[in-house]
Amino acid sequence: MKKTGHELNDLGGTLSWGALFSFVTNLDAESATAREIEPELASWSSTAKTNAILADIFDVLAAINSNLKALGSGTRAKTPERYPRPQKKNKDRIFTSSMPMAEMRAWIEERRRRHARND
Numbered sequence: 001m002k003k004t005g006h007e008l009n010d011l012g013g014t015l016s017w018g019a020l021f022s023f024v025t026n027l028d029a030e031s032a033t034a035r036e037i038e039p040e041l042a043s044w045s046s047t048a049k050t051n052a053i054l055a056d057i058f059d060v061l062a063a064i065n066s067n068l069k070a071l072g073s074g075t076r077a078k079t080p081e082r083y084p085r086p087q088k089k090n091k092d093r094i095f096t097s098s099m100p101m102a103e104m105r106a107w108i109e110e111r112r113r114r115h116a117r118n119d
Contacts, residue, residue, distance in 0.1 A: 055083040 006015040027034050029045035062080035070077035099107075
């Protein structure tokens with residue numbers, strides 16, 4: 001209870017039960033006590049969740065804006081870039097870039113030929 005300058009040992013002395021009750025009921029949603037009592041509320045009050053929701057709203061508004069521009073000009077709507085988000089690095093990723101279709105077909109044909117020779 002660093003905010004009040006009291007300790008639980010002060011209960012009954014300089015800290016009344018009413019003051020403790022008032023302190024606990026007015027804790028921030030991100031406090032350890034609030035997370036223990038109502039974990040759903042604590043997760044919704046986190047800044048990470050708020051930032052994710054705001055980024056999603058930004059993306060939807062950008063898509064609507066792009067569609068409205070295209071509607072007015074008679075052209076096809078461009079897909080807007082997503083709002084940048086922190087990304088977890090995927091260490092299990094196999095492909096780092098796309099392969100042209102002709103190159104992919106040649107690769108598949110080579111694999112088929114190798115497999116046919118081994119049979």
